[in-house]
Amino acid sequence: MAKHHITTTINGEEAEYLCEPQETLLDVLRDQVGLTGTKEGCSSGDCGACSVMLDGRLVCSCLVLGVEAAGKAVETIEGMADGENLHPLQQKFLEEAALQCGFCTPGVLVAAKALLDTNNNPTETEVRYWLAGNLCRCTGYDKIIRAVMDTAADMRGA
Amino acid sequence: MVKVTLSSGTAQQFTNGVTEVNVEAKNVRQMFKALEADFPGLGEEIQTSMSVAIDGVILPDPFLEEVTEDSEIYVLPKIGGG
C-alpha cells in the first residue's frame, strides 16, 4: 500500500502529509496533522462532529478521503479564531452557554459559520435545518440556535 | 428503643413481613448490631448494600449518626444516578 504524498492548504497554511488511500480526511487531520479539534462521533456522516470546510463547502471530514484534499483548501475549528480574537460565534457560544460537554461544539461552530458566511439573516427554521446534521445530546439545541441567531443579528448590526 | 421502618420487600426477606421493628440503640452502629442480633442477616445487609434515611435525610454510608426514640428511620436501597 503506497502512501500518497498530499500537499494542501489547512487553515490558510500550506500543509503536507502522507496518507494511505483509504484514510479519511478526519483520520489525517487528527492523526497526521495533529488537529484534534475535529471530532469523530460516528464516522458515517450522521453526527457532524467532524465538520470542516473543503474549498468553501461544509462537509463531514469522515466522508472525504485524505487524498482528495490535494490542492484544496481545508478549514477546521483551529482556524476559526483570528489569533487571540475569537470569531463572533465562538464568543457568543461562550456568553450564552451554548455548549455543555463541548464535544459537538467544533463541528457546530464550523457549520454555523458556513451558514452565516452566506446568510447573515437566517430564520430560526433555516438555522435548525442547516444544523440538523450536527447532533448535540446535551443542550437540546435551544441555546445553540439562539447563539447563532444572536451572532447573526450582531453581524448585521455591525 | 428506636423504631426502624423497612420496605415491605426487605421485611419479607428478614422479618416475616414486619415492616416496623424496635431495637435498643443510641447510634446507627449500635442499631446495626441490634438488628443483626434480632434478625440474622438484616444488619449486615443494610450495612453493605442499603441506605438509611434518618429524619428525611438519606445516608448512603450511615454509621456514626446518633438516633433517638423520636428519630424517623427508614431503610431503603442505595440510590445512584446518571
Next chain:
Amino acid sequence: MNEQPKQYKWVGTRAIRPDGVDKVTGRAMYGADLALPGMVEGKVVRSPHAHARIISIDTSKAEALKGVTAVITAADMPVADSKPVASGEAMINFKDLANNVLAREKALYEGQAVAAVAATTAAIAEKAAALVVVNYEVLPHVIDVMEAIKEDAPVLHDDMFTGGVKPKPEKASNVANRVEFALGDAEAGFAAADLVIERKFTTEPVHQGYIEPHAVVADMNPDGKVDVFCSSQGHFMVRAFCSQLLHIEMSKIKVTAAEIGGGFGGKTTVYLEPLAIMLSRKSGRPVRMTMSREEVFRGSGATSGAAMTIKMGATKDGKITGAYAELYLQAGAFPGSPVGPAAMTAFAPYDLDNVKVVGFDVVSNRQKVVAYRAPGAPISEYGVESVVDELASELGIDPIEIRTINAAKEGTQAAYGVKFGTIGFQETLDAAKATEHFKTPLGPNQGRGVASGFWFNIGGESCAGIRVNEDGSISLTEGSPDIGGSRASMALMAAETLGVDYHSIKPSVVDTDAIGYHFVTGGSRVTFATGMAVVEASKAAIDELRARAAKVWDVDVDGVVWEDGHAKPASTNVGDFEPMSLAEIAKVANKTGGPISGHADINAKGAGPAFGTHICDVEVDPDTGHVTVLRYTAVQDAGRAIHPAYVEGQIQGGAVQGIGWALNEEYIYDKNGRLENAGFLDYRVPVASDLPMIDAIIVEVPNPTHPFGVRGVGEVPIIPPLAAVSNAVAAATGVRFNQLPLSPPTILAGIAASK
C-alpha cells in the same frame, strides 16, 4: 426567571465558563485526543451472537500478524468472586463486571467483548481482530423483558435465583431480584375510589447517545505503575474498578480525567480501560482504544426496556385514594436494572396513603444496562403520569389541578418511606399554570400534555482544595469530571464564599493522585456535593487567611472577621486596622507561616429532592402519524441555580432526551437478537429541526442543607417528557397509546384501530 438574589455577587450570574475557550477553539483534550510516543492502537473482538458458549479462542493467527503487539482474552484476566463489593457508593459484582468487560465462558449479548488486540496502527489492529478465531456454540436467546420471565425462556445464568423473595426459589430464572415498597393498603384505597384506571405500558430500550464514543489511553510501566487518560464520569471509579479487576494497587494507578463528551450515566462504568491496561502491559507500550459508534450502541451504555401495570383510583373530586404499580425492567446480561429507583420514584410526586409498588429486575441478552439520567424514573413515572392524566380527563379536572390536589409537600411520606423536608413540587405546578403557554389555545390536530417528575438527587464523596497563590489568585482543585459547566459553578461558589473576583479563580479537575476520592459525576450530585466541598475548602482557607491577618496585626484570630474578600477587625476594640485584602495577605504569606490553602474531604449528606413539571404541545398529522412538537415548557425546582444558564441547559437537554425517548428512539433487534440500528442513522436522536425552543423556567426553593440551597438539576428534566409528549399525543388524537416510542407507524396504527 429568578436572577441572583441580592445578597449574592457571583452565585446566580451567567459567568463565562473557565474551560470555554478551549472548547470553542478545539483545544480541549477529549478521550481520543491524546497521542503518546510509541503508542499502539487497540481493538476489541466482539461476539456476533446474542447468546453463545465460548468453546475456544484461537489467537495465534492474530498474534502472528506483523505489527501486532498484544492479544488478550479473559484468560489474561484474574478471576473475580461473584460477590457484591462496595466500590464507592455503588455495590459492584466484580465477577459480572469482569465478564462484561471480557466474556469468559459465555457471550451474553451481541457486541460483548471476547478478546482484544493491539497493533502499531488501527488498520492492523482491525485486521488482527478479524483473525482472532472464536468457536461458539450458539444458544437460544431472549431480549424482551416479558419473554425473559416466561417459564420456558432461555436462562442466562444457571446459578441465578431470584433475590428479594422468601423462600429462595428452587429453579434458576432470569428474574434477578424483586423489590417491593408499600404504604397503607392499596386495595382499600381502590375500594374508596370513584374511578379506578388500570393500564399496561411498555417502553423500548434506549441509549444515552453521548456524541463522544468511549476512549482511553493507558500506559503501564515495567514497574507496574499505570497512567490512564480517559473520558469517564469518574476517574476515581475507573481507578477503583481497574484496581479490583486487574489486582493492581490503587496507588499504582493514576487516572487523569479527559474532557468528557457527554455521558448521561453511560460513562459511570468501565469498558475499554481494563483492556487497554492489559494490552499495554503485554505490549510494553502505551495503548489507545476508541469505540466506533456501532460499538457504542452494541456494547456500551443503554438503559432498560420495560413493561408495567399501573393502577390508580381517585374520588370524584380528584383525590387519589390508592395506587399500585408492577414494574419489569431489563437489566441486560447481568443483574442490576434500575428497577429499585423506578419503584421508589413511581408515585413520589404524590401524597398517598395507600400505595404498593412491586418491581422485577430481569436479565436478558442485551448489553448490561448502565445508569441513564434518573435511572428508572422516566420509565415508571411515564406510566404513572399517563394514568394521572387519564384520571384528570375522565374526572374533568385540569391536569395541573389534579396534581395540585395530590402534590407531595413538606412532611409527605413517600411510598419508599422517607418523609420529605422542604420541597418545591407545588411551586413548579404554580409556575407551569402561570405560563402563557398553558393558557394558549390550540388548533386542529393539536394537543397539550402535562406531566411531572421526581428525582432524589444524591450527595456522596467529594473533595476540594483552595490554594491562595502568591499574587492573590486562586487555584481551585477538585475531582468531579466536568460534563456540563461544573467548573464554572465551583468557581462561582468559591468566589462568593471567599469574596474574590470569579475571574481570579482557576478551577481544575485534577487526577487521582492529586486529590481524594470522588464518587462519580452522576445523580445530580456535583454542584451539590462537590460544591459543598468547595465551600468548606473556601471556609478553611478563610480561617487561615484570618489567622494570617491576625498575626500581621498581632491580635487574636477571634478578633478578625472575613468580609467581602477582606480581613477586618471584628470590632473597634480589636484595634484600628485597615482591612487586608486576600491578595495583601497572600503577599506576606511566607512571613506569616508559609503558603495558604484550604481543603475539604467530605461525604456530603442532605441532598435535596427535586421536582419538575413540563407542558408539551404537539400536532399530529392524522394521515401519516407524524408528530411535531410545537411548543415546550419545562419548569423545575433547582433549589438554587448557581449558574442559571447551565441550569437551563440541563433542563433543556434533559427535556429533549426525554422527547427523543418518547417519539423515536428505540433499540430494534432482529430475530437472532442482533441490533439492527446501531448507528445515528436509524437510532434516531432528536435533531435541531425536530424541535422548538425549550422554555426553561427555574423555580428556587432552596435546599436547607446546602450553603447556597443547591438541589441538583441534571436528572429531573428527562422524567416528565415521556408522559408529557404521550399525553399531548393522546389529546391531539383522542387515542391513548400506552407504549413508547410514538413513532409514526405506531400512531397511524393506533388511530386506525380506534375508528
Next chain:
Amino acid sequence: MRYEAPGSVDEAVKLLADANGAARVLAGGTDLLVQLRAGMISPEVVINIKDISETKGITADGGGFCIGATVSGAEMGEHAALVAAWPGVVEGVELIGSTQIQGRATMVGNLCNASPAADGVPALIAAGATCTVAGPNGQREVPVADIPTGPGKNSLANGEFIVNVKLPARPGNASDAYLRMIPRTEMDIAIVGAGVNLVLDDSGTCTEASVILGAVGPKTITVDAAAAALVGTKVDEAALAACAAAASAAATPIDDKRGTVVYRTKVSGVLASRAAAIAAERARS
C-alpha cells in the same frame, strides 16, 4: 486499496475495465466511504471522477439541463434556473442527508447506489430523465429508470460509469414535486417517497403525469394508474383521492426496522396525492 483520479472519461473507463469489477467510482463519496468504513466493500481501486470535466457543472441543454455526475446536491439547490424548472427533482436530491452531506453527495451517486429508498430517484424518474453512460464501447444514453435494478444493484456493466444526467425541456404549465415520510424532520432514510411530475394545459387540466413511489418495493414503482387518475382532471380532490388509492394499491412494501407494510401502503397514497397537489400548484403558478 489504490486511489486513482483520472482526468478524462476514457482514462476512467480504462481503469474501471482493467479492475474487472474490483473498482468503485468515487463521486460524492457519501455512500462509498460509509461502506468502506463499515467493511461492506473492499475494492482494489477507488476511482475519483471529480477531475473529469464532463462530470462537472450544470448546463442548460436545449431547454433542458445537463447535470454532471459529480455535481453535489448543494450545487443543484443553488442553480436558480434548475430549481425553477425542476423543483421536485432538486428537492428530492436536497433531502439526502444533512447540509454537510449536501456539500458532497451527488444525484448520480444516489441513483447508482440503488437504494430502494433513495430520495434523489423517484422525481428524477418521474421527470423522464436520461443519463449518459460511458464504457469500453463508447457512450450510450439510458433512461435513469433503467439504472437501478434492485436493492444495491444497478445495470452498469463492467467498465461503465455515468457521466451526466439530462433533464428534458418542458412546457410552461408543468412542474414536479417530491415528498418523503421520515420519523424525524431530517437525517433519516425515507419510509415512503413519492415523486410526481405533471403537465397542465392552459385550462389547468392535467395532460401528462408521472407518479413514482420509493421505498415501497425493491426499486422504485411507476404507478401508471395513479398518473392516469390525474390526467384529464384539474387535479381536484376527487382526482387526488383516486391517485392516492392507486398509489396505495401499487405499493409492495415490506416490514422492516423503519416501517410496516400497513403503514407504507397507506402513506404511499397520502404522499402521492400530496406531491401531486404540490406539483399542480407549482404548475399553475
